[in-house]
Amino acid sequence: MQVVDSELRxxxxxxxxxxxxxxxxxxxEQWAGLGLTMTQVRVLYTLQMEDGLAAGELAExxxxxxxxxxxxxxxxxxNKLVAREVDESDxxxxxxxxxxxxxxxxxxxxxMGREGVSKVFARLSDDQVRRVIEALSDLxxxxxxxxxxxxx
Numbered sequence: 001m002q003v004v005d006s007e008l009r010x011x012x013x014x015x016x017x018x019x020x021x022x023x024x025x026x027x028x029e030q031w032a033g034l035g036l037t038m039t040q041v042r043v044l045y046t047l048q049m050e051d052g053l054a055a056g057e058l059a060e061x062x063x064x065x066x067x068x069x070x071x072x073x074x075x076x077x078x079n080k081l082v083a084r085e086v087d088e089s090d091x092x093x094x095x096x097x098x099x100x101x102x103x104x105x106x107x108x109x110x111x112m113g114r115e116g117v118s119k120v121f122a123r124l125s126d127d128q129v130r131r132v133i134e135a136l137s138d139l140x141x142x143x144x145x146x147x148x149x150x151x152x
Contacts, residue, residue, distance in 0.1 A: 030112045034105055035079070039072055044081065044098065044106050052095040054087070081105055 031041050039062075046061050047053065053061065059069040073096060076082040081102035087093035098106065121129055 030109065034109065036105075036109075040076060040081075041109065043069075043072055043076060044102060044109075047082065047096055047098050048103070048106050051097055052085075054093050054095060058096060076102070 031038065036044075042062055043058065046058060050057075050061070055066050055069050055073070058073070059066040062069065073082055073084070077084060079101075080099055083097050083099050085095045085097060087095050121132075124132070
């Protein structure tokens with residue numbers, strides 16, 4: 001494992017902070033326009049990736065208590081974005097799935113996000129985009145390594 005120079009680490013933190021501060025208000029505005037909170041967006045994203053999770057599994061993925069998931073999902077169910085279905089093989093389990101409307105909202109969020117990022121990437125050369133990909137891949141690998149250490 002390499003030790004990162006303190007000055008480099010500080011510069012990296014500052015750039016990442018600046019990036020997130022500039023990106024988050026735009027995303028939050030888009031989500032608010034759809035009537036969603038960040039936590040609700042996380043639920044939609046999680047269910048898009050792993051359809052049919054039970055409340056406990058969903059809570060685990062989100063790092064929250066099952067009672068918190070219940071309150072969040074209640075609102076998504078009222079808004080017809082998520083449906084609850086009894087598991088046929090174990091009737092004690094209730095599975096959560098995106099509805100057609102929920103899937104449409106998720107795809108709209110994805111489209112809006114891609115549109116914004118595409119505008120940014122259009123200002124970069126192919127070489128710059130390759131460097132971004134390489135740096136993001138490195139950052140993702142480091143994040144996954146830290147996460148797996150925490151689980152082990």
